[in-house]
Each structure stands twice: as C-alpha cells, then as structure tokens.
Amino acid sequence: MLQDDINPRCLVEAITDDIATSRLRRDHTADSGLAIEALPTVYRGTTFRSALEASWAATLDSLRIAWEYEPETVTLPSGARYLPDFRLPQIGVWLEVKGEGVPRVEKAIEFRQSLRCDCLPHRCSCRWVGGELVLIGHPPRSWTPDYGEDDHRTLWAQAVIARRHGGHPRWTSTRGRAAWLAFCPNCAHGTWFDSPHCRACRRRLVGAEGLESGNQKVRFHRITGVAALGNDDEPHDTPAA
Ligand SMILES: [Zn+2]
Numbered sequence: 025m026l027q028d029d030i031n032p033r034c035l036v037e038a039i040t041d042d043i044a045t046s047r048l049r050r051d052h053t054a055d056s057g058l059a060i061e062a063l064p065t066v067y068r069g070t071t072f073r074s075a076l077e078a079s080w081a082a083t084l085d086s087l088r089i090a091w092e093y094e095p096e097t098v099t100l101p102s103g104a105r106y107l108p109d110f111r112l113p114q115i116g117v118w119l120e121v122k123g124e125g126v127p128r129v130e131k132a133i134e135f136r137q138s139l140r141c142d143c144l145p146h147r148c149s150c151r152w153v154g155g156e157l158v159l160i161g162h163p164p165r166s167w168t169p170d171y172g173e174d175d176h177r178t179l180w181a182q183a184v185i186a187r188r189h190g191g192h193p194r195w196t197s198t199r200g201r202a203a204w205l206a207f208c209p210n211c212a213h214g215t216w217f218d219s220p221h222c223r224a225c226r227r228r229l230v231g232a233e234g235l236e237s238g239n240q241k242v243r244f245h246r247i248t249g250v251a252a253l254g255n256d257d258e259p260h261d262t263p264a265a
C-alpha cells in the first residue's frame with residue numbers, strides 16, 4: 025500500500041534546496057518573465073532545468089521509484105542527439121518532461137522506437153517486456169469547476185471533487201497505447217505498465233489480488249523552490265548570505 029503523503033525531504037534539506045534555488049534564479053535575470061514552473065530549481069541537491077522537472081522528481085520519490093536525472097545523451101537512429109530527462113532504472117522507463125504548450129516530442133518517440141523489441145508479446149523474454157517504455161510527463165491537471173447557480177454542493181463536497189479531479193500526475197506513452205500507473209502488490213513499487221506484467225518484478229499485474237490503480241490516487245508533488253522559506257505563492261528574496 026502506498027502512502028501518498030511521503031515527504032522525502034526533511035525541512036533542513038528543503039530549506040537548503042530553496043536557498044540554492046534562489047541563488048540560481050538570481051543568475052537568471054533574463055528569465056524573470058518566465059513562470060516559476062520554467063525556472064531552474066534545486067531539489068535534493070540536484071539542479072533541474074525547471075520546477076516542473078523537480079516536481080516530477082518529487083512525485084517519483086513519493087512513488088518510491090528511483091530516478092536518474094539526465095543520465096546520458098543518446099544518438100538516435102536519425103543521427104540526432106537526445107538528452108532524456110529521467111531514467112527510472114528499476115522499472116525500465118524513461119520520462120521526458122514537457123511543459124504546457126511544448127508540443128515537440130519527436131525525439132522521445134524516435135527514442136522509444138529504437139528501444140522497442142520485436143518479440144511476440146507472450147514470447148518476450150527481454151529484461152523489459154516489449155522494451156523500455158518512454159513516457160511524456162505533463163504538468164498536473166488543474167481543476168476549475170464551473171458549478172451552476174443552483175448547485176447545492178457544500179464546500180467540503182467541492183473540495184473532495186477537486187482532489188479527485190485535479191493535481192494528479194499526467195503522462196502519455198510514446199508507444200501508441202495507454203500506460204497505467206499501479207502499485208504492484210508483489211514488489212510494492214509504483215510502476216507504469218502497458219502489458220500485463222509489473223515492470224519491476226515481472227509478476228502478472230492484471231487480475232492480481234491487491235492491485236491498486238494509481239491513475240487517480242497519486243498526488244503530484246509540486247516543488248516551487250520557495251515553499252520551504254515560508255510562502256507558497258510569492259517568490260522570496262534570498263536571505264542575506
Ligand atoms: Zn522482447
């Protein structure tokens with residue numbers, strides 16, 4: 025059973041990250057018109073190109089999925105060079121993080137095609153069934169309900185609905201079929217699968233007792249780079265060094 029409220033960072037670590045983020049952003053004055061989501065952000069000592077990427081790292085931590093950030097540049101069959109954002113070595117998945125309005129995913133799709141195996145699905149004995157998976161990670165879905173005049177839902181009921189429909193991680197597969205997030209009852213990993221088996225332990229997931237779907241359960245963990253300094257909404261000035 026997954027605890028979706030794991031906070032992987034202690035307060036000291038979070039504050040250290042946020043101070044490093046503030047220093048980093050001060051050097052990016054040319055980017056000052058950018059939304060926080062697009063600004064460089066330090067999380068657990070790693071410098072990410074954007075707060076969205078840092079948030080995906082925190083979300084992966086909450087799923088207990090190990091990640092490596094920008095582990096290697098690959099050369100695609102077309103000759104193009106490509107630096108994927110995350111490798112998730114425990115579950116054979118790569119994750120390309122794309123902000124809203126950043127539609128270019130051709131390299132991720134070509135990368136996926138280069139990783140695909142040609143086995144028949146039920147005969148595949150590769151380390152990762154069907155080959156490694158390449159996912160596109162999107163910003164979490166926001167929820168702006170439009171309750172009509174004569175709607176009598178209580179605020180509490182509205183909050184429940186907002187939780188159910190907003191703030192979840194969103195992804196798409198580059199394989200042309202849906203990839204589901206689930207918590208494997210056998211190995212307790214959060215794992216994406218688009219074949220019947222857990223990518224971490226290879227046990228059959230479909231029909232397994234205790235299988236938990238994660239699609240609508242997992243919260244997206246937002247890292248803004250300023251939260252630990254006491255204000256979620258306004259960027260802070262860096263404390264005097
Ligand atoms: Zn295979």
Ligand SMILES: [Zn+2]
Pocket residue numbers: 208209210211212213222223224225226227
């Ligand atoms: Zn498993």
